[in-house]
Amino acid sequence: MDAFDLFRKLGAGAKFDLKRFGQDAARFKTHKPKGTDVSDPFSSIDYFGKASTNKPQEDDCEDGEVLNESEESDAGDKRKRKHEQTDVKTNVKKRKKSKVANIAEPNKPSGGEGISWTSDLDKKILNLQNGDKEKNSLKRLKHLHQEKVNRIRAQHRINVHGCDVPDPLCTFEELQSEYRLHSRILQNLNDAGLDSPTPIQMQAIPLMMHVNKDTSILTLCDCSGKTLAFCLPLLSHLQQPANLGFRAVIISPTRELATQTYRELLRLSDGVGFRVHIIDKASLAAKKYGPQSSKKYDILVSTPNRVIYLLNQDPPALDLCSVEWLIVDESDKLFEEGKTGFREQLATIFLACSGPKVRRAFFSATCTPDVEQWCRLNLDNLVTVNIGHRNTAVETVEQELLFVGNEDGKLVAMRNIINKGFLPPMLVFVQSIDRARELFHELVYEGINVDVIHADRTQQQRDNVVKSFRSGHIWVLICTALLARGIDFKGVNLVLNYDFPTSAVEYIHRIGRTGRAGHHGRAVTFFTENDKPLLRSIANVIKQAGCPVPDYMIGFKKIHR
DNA sequence: GTGCTCG
Incomplete structure (x- = not known):
C-alpha cells in the first residue's frame, strides 16, 4: 500500500x-x-x-x-x-x-x-x-x-x-x-x-x-x-x-x-x-x-x-x-x-x-x-x-410554535413580540447571512439595541458583538448557525426561530442557547406554509419535552426522500 | 443553506 x-x-x-x-x-x-x-x-x-x-x-x-x-x-x-x-x-x-x-x-x-x-x-x-x-x-x-x-x-x-x-x-x-x-x-x-x-x-x-x-x-x-x-x-x-x-x-x-x-x-x-x-x-x-x-x-x-x-x-x-x-x-x-x-x-x-x-x-x-x-x-x-433521552430538548425551555402565514407575517409577529414587551436578552436565528443583514436593517431603526453576527463579519466585530451581548448592551442579537452550538450565554430569556430550523437537530441546538444551567427559558418558532415538511419532526421534539403541540402536526405524514 | 486557513 x-x-x-x-x-x-x-x-x-x-x-x-x-x-x-x-x-x-x-x-x-x-x-x-x-x-x-x-x-x-x-x-x-x-x-x-x-x-x-x-x-x-x-x-x-x-x-x-x-x-x-x-x-x-x-x-x-x-x-x-x-x-x-x-x-x-x-x-x-x-x-x-x-x-x-x-x-x-x-x-x-x-x-x-x-x-x-x-x-x-x-x-x-x-x-x-x-x-x-x-x-x-x-x-x-x-x-x-x-x-x-x-x-x-x-x-x-x-x-x-x-x-x-x-x-x-x-x-x-x-x-x-x-x-x-x-x-x-x-x-x-x-x-x-x-x-x-x-x-x-x-x-x-x-x-x-x-x-x-x-x-x-x-x-x-x-x-x-x-x-x-x-x-x-x-x-x-x-x-x-x-x-x-x-x-x-x-x-x-x-x-x-x-x-x-x-x-x-x-x-x-x-x-x-x-x-x-x-x-x-x-x-x-x-x-x-x-x-x-x-x-x-x-x-x-x-x-x-x-x-x-x-x-x-x-x-x-x-x-x-x-x-x-x-x-x-x-x-x-x-x-x-x-x-x-x-x-x-x-x-x-x-x-x-x-x-x-x-x-x-x-x-x-x-x-x-x-x-x-x-x-x-x-x-x-x-x-x-x-x-437523559438522546436527542431531546432540555425540559427547562418553554417551547411554542407560531403560525405567521408568510414572510411579511414574520416581521409583524416579531414587532408584536417586541412591542408587547419582552425580557431581554433575545437571540434571533435566521437561515442565511443575507437574511441576517436584512432583518438587522429592518430592526435597527426601531430604537432597540440590536446587533447581528455571522461569519462574514470581521473577527473584531464578532468579538465585540459577543462581548456586548454578554454584558447586556445588546438586547436582541440576530444570528446565523454560527451561534447555534455550544455557546453559553448567561440568561438568554428568549430564542426566536425567525426562520424555521433546517432539521430537528438544528432546532435542538438553537433552543439549547436558553434554559441553561437550570434557568427557565422560552423558545418561539415561526412557521409558514413552506415549513410544513419539517413541522412534524420538530413538533415531535417539542411534544417530547412536555410542551403542548396541536395534534394535527404530529399526524402529518413522514416525509421521504 | 451554515462554518472552517492565509493574503
Missing part, C-alpha cells in the same frame, strides 16, 4: 482530494518514525481503515428526523442487524477481558492494557479468589455496590454503553483523592461557585480518567457543563506542565466556541502553570509553534482549519506527535458532510496526532444517526455516555 492509498483509507470515506491532500500524504510517508511497527504508532489506521470498506449505510430515517429511542424500532432491519453485530462484538471483548482479569496475579497492580479499570472491591475479590469463605460475602457486597451505582445513574438519567465503565463521580473532591487532581484546580472550581458535578460530569470525568489508549468516548448531552466535563479530566490527566509540546488538542466548529473553551481552561488552571493556547491567527501562530520554538505548551484549542494551515506549512509549523488527548467538541457538526466539509479537515488532524497513546473523546448535544453509525463502525473500544 502506498502513502496515497493509506491516506485515502485514513480519510474515513471522505472524498479524497488529491490536489489538496497529496502533499499531506507524501509527508505522512516521510514522517513515519524509524524502526517502529506500522500498525503500532498509527493506531488510527484501524480507526479509519475500516471506514473505507464499511461506509455507513444510507440512513433509513426520514431526512432531519430525530431518532428517538421509542422510534428506533421503526428504522430498517439493516440497522437492527448492525446493532446486533456490535453487541456480539462487545460481548466477545468482555469475555476476553474477564479472562485476562482471572489470570492476573493477585498482588500485582492490574494496570495492564488488558484491564482498563478495576475498583478496589474488584481487587479485593481478585485477592481472595481462593479463599472461598469470604468470597460469597464479597460477591454480595459487590452486588450491593452495583445496585447503588445503578440507582445513582438512574436518578441522573445517565445511560452508559460499553465495557468497564467506571462508577459515577459524586463530588469534585473525589477527583483529588482518586486522581490526584491539583489542589489549586479544585480551589478554582470552588471559587467559581461550582460545588457539585452535573450528570454529564459525574460520568464523563471518571470515564476519561480511566480510559486506555485506543479507546474512544462518545458523549451525548443536552445539558450544560460539557466543557468542564472534558477540561477537568484533561488537566487531571496531564498532571502538570511539561515541555513536550502540545499534549492535548481540543477542536471546536466555530471560533466563538473555541474562545469560550479557552477561557474556561484558563480560569480552571489558574495558578497551576499549564500553557493553554488558542490560535488567534494562523500566520502569527506559525512563528510561535514552529520548529524553532521551544516546546513550552500543553493544551491547544482551535478551529480545524487553522490547525491544518499550520500542519501544511513547509516545514510544518505545528507538531502534534506528543498529543495524548484529542477532543472534538460538537462532533456532530464536525462530522457533517459537505463540499468543503469539516470531516476531511478532522481526518487530517487525526492523522497528525501520531503519538503512541492518543485517546479520543467526542462530545455533542445531539446524536445524528450518521455520527453514531460512524463511531460504532470505526472505533474500537467505544464507550458511549448519554444523559
